[in-house]
Amino acid sequence: MAPLYPTVTLVGVGLLGGSLGLALKKRGLAGEIRGFGRRASTLEKAKEIGAIDSCYEDFPKAIIGSDLVVLCTPAATVPEYLERMRMLVSTDMVVTDVASTKGDICSGFREAWVEPYRFIGSHPMAGSEKFGPEHADADLYEGAICFVEEMNGHDENAHQAIVNLWEAVGSNVVPVNPTAHDQLVARTSHVPHIAASAVAQLIAAYDDIDAFIGNGFKDATRIAEGRPEIWRDICLTNKESVLEGIAHVMERLKHVSDSLEAADAEKLDAFFQAGQDARDKVNKS
Amino acid sequence: MAPLYPTVTLVGVGLLGGSLGLALKKRGLAGEIRGFGRRASTLEKAKEIGAIDSCYEDFPKAIIGSDLVVLCTPAATVPEYLERMRMLVSTDMVVTDVASTKGDICSGFREAWVEPYRFIGSHPMAGSEKFGPEHADADLYEGAICFVEEMNGHDENAHQAIVNLWEAVGSNVVPVNPTAHDQLVARTSHVPHIAASAVAQLIAAYDDIDAFIGNGFKDATRIAEGRPEIWRDICLTNKESVLEGIAHVMERLKHVSDSLEAADAEKLDAFFQAGQDARDKVNKS
Numbered sequence: 001m002a003p004l005y006p007t008v009t010l011v012g013v014g015l016l017g018g019s020l021g022l023a024l025k026k027r028g029l030a031g032e033i034r035g036f037g038r039r040a041s042t043l044e045k046a047k048e049i050g051a052i053d054s055c056y057e058d059f060p061k062a063i064i065g066s067d068l069v070v071l072c073t074p075a076a077t078v079p080e081y082l083e084r085m086r087m088l089v090s091t092d093m094v095v096t097d098v099a100s101t102k103g104d105i106c107s108g109f110r111e112a113w114v115e116p117y118r119f120i121g122s123h124p125m126a127g128s129e130k131f132g133p134e135h136a137d138a139d140l141y142e143g144a145i146c147f148v149e150e151m152n153g154h155d156e157n158a159h160q161a162i163v164n165l166w167e168a169v170g171s172n173v174v175p176v177n178p179t180a181h182d183q184l185v186a187r188t189s190h191v192p193h194i195a196a197s198a199v200a201q202l203i204a205a206y207d208d209i210d211a212f213i214g215n216g217f218k219d220a221t222r223i224a225e226g227r228p229e230i231w232r233d234i235c236l237t238n239k240e241s242v243l244e245g246i247a248h249v250m251e252r253l254k255h256v257s258d259s260l261e262a263a264d265a266e267k268l269d270a271f272f273q274a275g276q277d278a279r280d281k282v283n284k285s
Numbered sequence: 286m287a288p289l290y291p292t293v294t295l296v297g298v299g300l301l302g303g304s305l306g307l308a309l310k311k312r313g314l315a316g317e318i319r320g321f322g323r324r325a326s327t328l329e330k331a332k333e334i335g336a337i338d339s340c341y342e343d344f345p346k347a348i349i350g351s352d353l354v355v356l357c358t359p360a361a362t363v364p365e366y367l368e369r370m371r372m373l374v375s376t377d378m379v380v381t382d383v384a385s386t387k388g389d390i391c392s393g394f395r396e397a398w399v400e401p402y403r404f405i406g407s408h409p410m411a412g413s414e415k416f417g418p419e420h421a422d423a424d425l426y427e428g429a430i431c432f433v434e435e436m437n438g439h440d441e442n443a444h445q446a447i448v449n450l451w452e453a454v455g456s457n458v459v460p461v462n463p464t465a466h467d468q469l470v471a472r473t474s475h476v477p478h479i480a481a482s483a484v485a486q487l488i489a490a491y492d493d494i495d496a497f498i499g500n501g502f503k504d505a506t507r508i509a510e511g512r513p514e515i516w517r518d519i520c521l522t523n524k525e526s527v528l529e530g531i532a533h534v535m536e537r538l539k540h541v542s543d544s545l546e547a548a549d550a551e552k553l554d555a556f557f558q559a560g561q562d563a564r565d566k567v568n569k570s
Contacts, residue, residue, distance in 0.1 A: 125499045145496050174496045187487040188497040192505045195484045197560025198537035202472040202530060204563040211430050211459045212473040213567050214410045216508040220477045223501040224564040228557035235545050235553055245487060246542045250535055252483035257531045260520050268520055272513035275482025278489040279509040282498050 004168065006031040009056075009066040011081055013037050013046035015127055016098045017072030018136030021051030023169040026138040036062035046133040063088045068095075068165065075099035076233035082109040082119060094158040095119040096148075096165070100185060100230075101237040102178035106149050116155035120162040121178060123147040123185075124171055131227045142170035150175040183241045190234055191245030193223050197231075200224040289453065291316040294341075294351040296366055298322050298331035300412055301383045302357030303421030306336030308454040311423040321347035331418040348373045353380075353450065360384035361518035367394040367404060379443040380404040381450070385470060385515075386522040387463035391434050401440035405447040406463060408432040408470075409456055416512045427455035435460040468526045475519055476530030478508050482516075485509040 008024060010017040013035045024030035035052030036059060037043045043055040056062035063069055063085065071081050078097050082105070085095060095118055099105055106121040113119065124146040146166040151159055163173050200221040203209050235242050252271070259267035293309060295302040298320045309315035320337030321344060322328045328340040341347035348354055348370065356366050363382050367390070370380060380403055384390055391406040398404065409431040431451040436444055451458050485506040488494050520527050537556070544552035 125497075145499075147496075184491070184494065184497045187491070188494065188502045189499060191487060192484045192502050194538070194541055195480050195534075196505050197557055198534045198541070199477045199480045200560045200563040201537055202476060202533060202563075203566060204559060206469070206472070209469065209473065209566065211432075212410075212469045214430075214474060217473045217477050218567060219504045219507045220481050221560075221564050221567070222504045224557075224560040226557070226561070228554050228561060231557045232550055232553040235541075236548060236550060239545055239548070243542060243545060246538055246545075248487060249480075249483045250538050250542075252486055253479070253531050253535050253538075256479055256483070256520075257528060257535075260524055260528060260531075263521060263524070265517055265521060268517040269513050272482055272509075272511070272516045274489060275485045275506075275509040276511070276513060278485040278487075279506050281488060281491075281494065282503060282506070 003031045004029045004164070005068040007034065007066045007068075008032070009034045009036060009062050009069045010046075010052060010072055011036045011062070011069065012072035013042055013052060013133050014072065015131045015133070015135050015140075016124070017070070018046050018049065018051040018133035019126070019138065019140035020070060020072065020098075020169065021046065022049070022136050022138035023141055025050060027168060029168050030068075034062050034066065042133060046136070049133060049136060051133055051136055059084060060088055066093060068161070069093060071095070071097035071099075073097075073099075074230050074233040075101045075105065075237040078105045079108045083112065085119070086112050089113075089118055091118070093118060094161045096122045096162045098122055098124055099237070100189065100234050101182050102147070102149060102176070103182040104237045106178035110153070115153050116158070117153050118155050118158045120154055120159050121149040122162060122166065123181065124166065126171075131230075139170070141166065144171045146171035146173050147176045147181055148173050149178055182238045186238055186241035186245045190231075190238060190242050191249060193226060193231055194235070194242070194246060195249055196221050197224040288316045289314045289449070290353040292319065292351045292353075293317070294319045294321060294347050294354045295331075295337060295357055296321045296344075296347070296354065297357035298327055298337060298418050299357065300416045300418070300420050300425075301409070302355070303331050303334065303336040303418035304411070304423065304425035305355060305357065305383075305454065306331065307334070307421050307423035308426055310335060312453060314453050315353075319347050319351065327418060331421070334418060334421060336418055336421050344369060345373055348378075351378060353446070354378060356380070356382035356384075358382075358384075359515050359518040360386045360390065360522040363390045364393045368397065370404070371397050374398075374403055376403070378403060379446045381407045381447045383407055383409055384522070385474065385519050386467050387432070387434060387461070388467040389522045391463040395438070400438050401443070402438050403440050403443045405439055405444050406434040407447060407451065408466065409451065411456075416515075424455070426451065429456045431456035431458050432461045432466055433458050434463055467523045471523055471526035471530045475516075475523060475527050476534060478511060478516055479520070479527070479531060480534055481506050482509040
């Protein structure tokens, strides 16, 4: 049986791109996988581990003739690649991305591209604090939630092809409105990441603090290991929702600080109870 | 061979007290273990799981004749129990506690008690978001760090007995100055807990948010499941250091918020880099 996607182009071959290449290969879903990237060494590494078959440094050549193009670059660069894709996209091609923010990306291309759209935004909730093709994993997307932009002026077959792609690598597809998506992930991912980074910085000035670091600190700050440029871009492309979320956390911290200043045991109790109640929602899920 | 502690009294038989009882029993370190607590049902539960041998609702009776008394109650109640202990402590008895804050506790009793002191403050870095004797674990203290107040007017044998106690249940003892201890744990435990609780509250108003909750959110907010009254008391007994730590986190959040408002990519990069650098200290330990 012929593979589902005879030719695939991965634009960016880091953890997410590399893992997608391995996942497609492992499941026999792709014929040739082309890799495009800015760094020759990263492309070579991705080829070495079998995530891509060939390395491209020329963008149009990497795209033309491809059946599926997946933009696996940081969120802030996706609009620029979509602009470059515009003149290269054919009616045999489907295009998606893997960025953690969707509002700017899924609205920005609409004026320039021709309807019905063959770009469908995706956000697989996969990845970790690791990065680079050397950490790529053929099963990274297995069991993960993958948000896919809901039908909105898209080519129906192209949309279905992207849903099929994520399901084929083991993800559970959840259709979303890009704006609502960004508001929610600001609260469940972006702002928690910022807070974890701020908390990690509490120990920045200390040496020999090992004995004081328990599992609580480790868990609470694990995500602060994420790659700075990825999180910078996520913030910049989800500005309003992130600002709103930071303000919410600061308001809560101000409240607990005032309550402690006043030694108000009841208010402190209520604060921690509210945190426990909110966290309980997660346990039940 | 006779057990190291023929008679032990546990004041409070929740997760920490119950686990200590089980740990002493498992290792043959205790003869009779007496349990004192305010709730008969909790005492019964602790007896049922074998953490204590007998239940006491009369405090003096629970203490008199005991070789080792361990106060396993929330931090804010320890000074009150130390006051009640004062007239009951004998020269055959050693006393310690397990509270997460040490400054107030280790200074407060000094004027009332007679030198050389037979109370030595302890803080085993064990426990979790679970509570109650039903979650007690004979190996909870195995491999954990246990902070023990450094020698300071104590009876030397009593001090050594408390060091021996924690080592006997598998912990690694680290001697500390109580004030310095509290400053450090504010940054590595108390303030991270408060931040995790504030972050968890970001989802308080949302239902059906399951699909948006990834491992990052789960890790970052796990400690928010802690028992509110424990964390309220920790804050109240470590007020200055906790206030200072909250202010530090708020300053960092204000900085990232201002940087994002100005779309300053460089400052955002530096913020996340600082978080990664600080977190890297933990990985190396």
